[in-house]
Amino acid sequence: MRKASMKRNQLTAFATLLLAVVSVTLVGGGCSPSKNFPELKEVSGVLIANGQPAPEVSVVFYPQGEGGASRGTTDLEGKFQLMYDRSTKGAVLGAHRVKFLEMSVDESKSRIPRKYTRTDNGLTVEVTSDGPNEFVFDLKGK
Structure with missing residues (x-):
């Protein structure tokens, strides 16, 4: 018992x-x-440099208002999807400055025109709540 x-x-x-x-x-x-993020929307796109898809390039959206930057890396076809952090897709709503950082360290082989590697390059986009937030960047120049 x-x-x-x-x-x-x-x-x-x-x-x-x-x-x-x-x-x-x-x-x-x-x-x-718990994550306390501002409102985010998924963002994707394609990066073309001088007529060719641009693989292995970091695409960074810097919001002009509140919130942090979102980043993505292009695949072999130049396609990217932005992430707000490691596990959260998207970007803050509103206007963003866009910058591109090539993963290659050899500047002589750079495919991205130098102008677009700076935050003050004049390139801006608008992430909207009704989308679609799909952007095609066709960069030309050296």
């Missing part, structure tokens, strides 16, 4: 612990703090 009572106590303790873990998980009490 004593063994049965001990097993029942262990089972009750295990069930209570399991219920607590499930409750915390469902309520969202994970390890990471």
